[in-house]
Amino acid sequence: MGFLEIQNVRFSYGQQRNIIDHVSWQIEKGEFHCLLGRSGCGKTTLLKLAAGLLQGEDGQIMINNKKVTKPSNEYGFVFQSPTLLEWKTAIENVLLPIKLKRKIKEQDQLEANNLLAQVGLAEHIHKFPSELSGGQQSRVAIARALIHKPIILFLDEPFAALDAITREELQHDLLQLCKEQETTVLFITHDISEAVFLADRIAVMDRGKIIFDTIINLERPRLEHTRYSVSFNTYSKKIRDVLGSKHI
Amino acid sequence: MNRHAGVSIGIFIVLLIIWELAAQRMSQLVLPSPMIILETLWLHLTSGYFLPHIGITISEVLLGLLLGGLFGLTAGIVMGESVFFRKVLTPYLIASQAVPKLALAPLFILWFGFGMTSKVVITALVCFFPILENTMTGLKYSNKQQLDLFRMLGANKWQILFQLKIPAGIPAIIAGFRVGVVLALVGAVVGEFIGGSEGLGAVIIASQGMMDTPLMFSSLILLTALGMMLYQTVNLIENKYFAKYIRRQR
Ligand SMILES: Nc1ncnc2c1ncn2[C@@H]1O[C@H](COP(=O)(O)OP(=O)(O)OP(=O)(O)O)[C@@H](O)[C@H]1O
Numbered sequence A: 001m002g003f004l005e006i007q008n009v010r011f012s013y014g015q016q017r018n019i020i021d022h023v024s025w026q027i028e029k030g031e032f033h034c035l036l037g038r039s040g041c042g043k044t045t046l047l048k049l050a051a052g053l054l055q056g057e058d059g060q061i062m063i064n065n066k067k068v069t070k071p072s073n074e075y076g077f078v079f080q081s082p083t084l085l086e087w088k089t090a091i092e093n094v095l096l097p098i099k100l101k102r103k104i105k106e107q108d109q110l111e112a113n114n115l116l117a118q119v120g121l122a123e124h125i126h127k128f129p130s131e132l133s134g135g136q137q138s139r140v141a142i143a144r145a146l147i148h149k150p151i152i153l154f155l156d157e158p159f160a161a162l163d164a165i166t167r168e169e170l171q172h173d174l175l176q177l178c179k180e181q182e183t184t185v186l187f188i189t190h191d192i193s194e195a196v197f198l199a200d201r202i203a204v205m206d207r208g209k210i211i212f213d214t215i216i217n218l219e220r221p222r223l224e225h226t227r228y229s230v231s232f233n234t235y236s237k238k239i240r241d242v243l244g245s246k247h248i
Numbered sequence B: 001m002n003r004h005a006g007v008s009i010g011i012f013i014v015l016l017i018i019w020e021l022a023a024q025r026m027s028q029l030v031l032p033s034p035m036i037i038l039e040t041l042w043l044h045l046t047s048g049y050f051l052p053h054i055g056i057t058i059s060e061v062l063l064g065l066l067l068g069g070l071f072g073l074t075a076g077i078v079m080g081e082s083v084f085f086r087k088v089l090t091p092y093l094i095a096s097q098a099v100p101k102l103a104l105a106p107l108f109i110l111w112f113g114f115g116m117t118s119k120v121v122i123t124a125l126v127c128f129f130p131i132l133e134n135t136m137t138g139l140k141y142s143n144k145q146q147l148d149l150f151r152m153l154g155a156n157k158w159q160i161l162f163q164l165k166i167p168a169g170i171p172a173i174i175a176g177f178r179v180g181v182v183l184a185l186v187g188a189v190v191g192e193f194i195g196g197s198e199g200l201g202a203v204i205i206a207s208q209g210m211m212d213t214p215l216m217f218s219s220l221i222l223l224t225a226l227g228m229m230l231y232q233t234v235n236l237i238e239n240k241y242f243a244k245y246i247r248r249q250r
């Protein structure tokens, strides 16, 4: 039994039938999975179902052997847009998950500082979201998802608004943080090489179904030169072909 | 900014000159000249005649605002949050708004007497509605994503209300108060027109009786100044205590 079990789940938005069409998937504890697919194929919807933000019509979702019926602060979620509170500074936004649970301690402040430094925002911790660039806002959102040490992390294209170099740095940081905390991750992206670099396993979605999946058998830890290895390119090419073939 | 102030003052001076010229051609009873009005104003301010009236009017406005604001906020939150109360209370709310509230003033004087109470009630009633309405709309300002975020973080409905919906709605709520203060002044003055011998509204009625037009104009100037001060106070409070809530995402 996997740590995350998606069992035969179906979902419709009102009249739009079967946006998610009987999907099954499982992730073992500590694994990092990436979900790829064209825009509008249902990735965000599947992620919200897995996190309990939406309820499926058929099937069920299990996390850590418990049935998921509603969201829980044991899970971390990074939304497709940063979704910061405009009236809170960067650090206050990062501390929000704690604040909703209990009183903030000195320790939490330090933790938040560290996380923000790790995503390269050390100088911006007291700025308001309106004073941050789009990419900086996304990084605050990532720090916020990590502060309460979730057992599972759902990320919806968190790096989409970033430049290539920052993105690569954050990919490293994310892998490291998740390894330290043994976090299980489901990560959505449009970027094939990002998926191959990060994932233990990749699923490709199309029109509400998972049409392809593969294990990524690259060395761990993933390093800079991993990106330029032959097998990395073989995987990328394979997935590119799958993504392209359906629509030609 | 300075250029704007310059133009504003320029317009003011031109208006004064036109007024002065017009006043020279008319009886003082119809249109007293600015200088005479200023003299009257100064005279009554220094003699202490105006002070108690100003005090009364301000107290009525502030008490009415407090009462109307408190009820408006609470009702706005309740009706914004609960579909049940919104549906049940909306017809009553519309009915209460359809009644011209100032026309109720004589009734309130009958019920609450000629003292301050009746005027405070009228004032409260007049500023209640914009505050309620704006609070209700303000609570809808938080977007779907932010709500999902709070659900994801396991927030209960009180936390969602006090840490998301109300802060997100503060710009709208303050806009409600801005409208409320100006209306409150109208409410208080109309109340004073109808009953009682205290307050700037009562002074206006009295000066009409005495055919003392300069006194009437002086009271009007004081009322205008009062209204502008109240309006500015709301802006001041907004900038001092709520600045961060007014920031919006680019
Ligand atoms: N709230 C909603 N109500 C109705 N239909 C929706 C809603 N949200 C999404 N959809 C529809 O469901 C489908 C899948 O949407 P979803 O957001 O899951 O796509 P996605 O794979 O995340 O796309 P993208 O890569 O562009 O983010 C789309 O066709 C979309 O039109």
Ligand SMILES: [Mg+2]
Pocket (backbone or CB within 6 Å): A043, A044, A045, A080, A156
């Ligand atoms: Mg999406």
